[in-house]
Amino acid sequence: MNKDITYLEQQAKVVRRGIVEMCYVSGKSAHPAPALSCSDIVAALYYGFMNVDPKNPLKEDRDRFILSKGHAAPVLYSVLCDLGFFPKENYKTLRHVGGNLQGHPVYPKTPGVDMTSGSLGNGLGIGLGMAYYLKYSGKKSKVFVMLGDGEVNEGTVWEAVNIAPVLKVDNLIAIVDQNHFQSCGSTEDICPMQNMAERWRAFGWHVLECNGHDMHEIVNKLEIATNYHGLPTVIVAHTIKGKGVSFMEHDNAWHQHAVSKEQYDIAMSELA
Numbered sequence: 001m002n003k004d005i006t007y008l009e010q011q012a013k014v015v016r017r018g019i020v021e022m023c024y025v026s027g028k029s030a031h032p033a034p035a036l037s038c039s040d041i042v043a044a045l046y047y048g049f050m051n052v053d054p055k056n057p058l059k060e061d062r063d064r065f066i067l068s069k070g071h072a073a074p075v076l077y078s079v080l081c082d083l084g085f086f087p088k089e090n091y092k093t094l095r096h097v098g099g100n101l102q103g104h105p106v107y108p109k110t111p112g113v114d115m116t117s118g119s120l121g122n123g124l125g126i127g128l129g130m131a132y133y134l135k136y137s138g139k140k141s142k143v144f145v146m147l148g149d150g151e152v153n154e155g156t157v158w159e160a161v162n163i164a165p166v167l168k169v170d171n172l173i174a175i176v177d178q179n180h181f182q183s184c185g186s187t188e189d190i191c192p193m194q195n196m197a198e199r200w201r202a203f204g205w206h207v208l209e210c211n212g213h214d215m216h217e218i219v220n221k222l223e224i225a226t227n228y229h230g231l232p233t234v235i236v237a238h239t240i241k242g243k244g245v246s247f248m249e250h251d252n253a254w255h256q257h258a259v260s261k262e263q264y265d266i267a268m269s270e271l272a
């Protein structure tokens with residue numbers, strides 16, 4: 001674990017390169033833009049904060065990461081691959097039937113994945129269950145749950161938001177990747193969730209906000225969240241869908257899209 005900002009910024013680039021590479025070499029239409037929007041936070045978590053071991057992916061005292069917005073799977077696969085959980089060779093199998101890397105994370109098929117996800121709205125409730133068990137059996141592990149801002153339209157999210165502060169699961173840290181888009185358009189047009197931070201605060205959470213692409217802010221807020229006692233923390237992260245690849249930024253056509261050779265070359269040169 002290394003919290004040096006320059007190092008983490010570099011690792012975020014490594015994560016983004018992995019996303020673009022697997023979306024290209026697999027030849028499949030995957031979800032690059034949702035993965036790129038949370039790359040900085042995922043890099044900060046895995047290289048700077050989380051206790052995980054590629055040689056022992058299921059070790060009991062590990063920290064857990066739940067990609068509740070499971071369609072962003074390439075970001076998780078990229079970081080896990082770079083950490084040595086599986087070889088890069090697997091990139092070719094992204095979204096292939098029977099392949100090692102399914103379009104959405106599958107537990108325990110892919111080493112390092114802590115929960116099967118893809119059906120939106122389930123990660124926070126399951127993360128809450130994990131956090132409750134870990135805390136009240138005396139373990140030090142933290143549970144991090146990454147949600148999309150479209151995903152929080154799901155009612156199941158709010159059941160977990162409601163009960164988590166009551167259970168005082170201060171080892172549970174939710175992150176809302178607020179990129180203002182979902183699959184079919186802007187979250188504001190489809191089902192607005194104004195005052196995201198206020199909503200969570202009203203349910204009794206410890207609430208933080210950050211620019212989800214500023215590594216200083218991300219590390220600072222994660223530091224506060226991981227040391228906070230008595231309540232679960234949510235970090236509302238303000239992000240850009242497709243961040244890091246110019247032609248994907250702000251263009252929701254890249255929610256799910258295949259990457260051509262030409263697009264791959266441009267993206268990799270921008271991420272060099």
Ligand SMILES: Cc1ncc(C[n+]2csc(CCOP(=O)(O)OP(=O)(O)O)c2C)c(N)n1
Nearest residue numbers: 034071118119120148149150151181182183
């Ligand atoms: C229960 C459920 N309903 C619908 C979908 C289809 N779906 C996949 S991604 C997506 C939009 C998610 O938007 P958001 O959470 O904002 O994530 P983003 O891709 O913008 O980061 C939807 C509706 C799903 N996966 N699960």
